[in-house]
Amino acid sequence: MKKAEEIKKEFEKYYDIPLKLIFDLATAKVTIRDLLNWKEGDVVETNKMAGEYINIDIENKPLGTGEVIVLDNKFAIRITNIYSKDDLMELNVK
Template identity: 40%
Template sequence: MNGKQINRIQTVQFAQLSEGAKSPGTGKELNTIEDVNLQLIVELGKTNMKVRDILRIKPGVIISVDKLAGEHVDVVINGSSVAEAEVVVVDEKFAIRITDIVSKQEREERMND
């Protein structure tokens, strides 16, 4: 054959899939990640400050942010805004009530800003 290798093409036969067939692991994917910890942040607002202003912060100092009182707050998971919420008080502790879930399209648009 003068040192050349000849590749032969062969047909492949697959077994028939039954009507109830599932791919391996189907139905258990969520169970395997339910205990994964994620960082959830409720973002009350943002502001930009100079280092000298940050160094002057003491108890009682008021820092203005870009949100108004009563305005919805952002719920951020692992750096991505996923929902909007309102701040509520439950048993004398602050909590949030989810009011809107951010769509996948909105999340992508916010990441591009």
């Protein structure tokens, strides 16, 4: 059996592979009339607020959950839960 250090070294070549993270930050319902009237600077209200929890996916698969926060006047996500193997089995993720 390989030592932990050897395994870690073996996986280092994968560390810089880019992955697509998706933060389910907000959704909104709008009418076609409203959509066609949008212009730069318009604000669209959504169903999320700072402090709410969202789903986090990686490559279209569940990764965990996070909390919407404001950091330096920008939205950010605080990771609150990374799913375990058992969680993913319960979510029926393949």
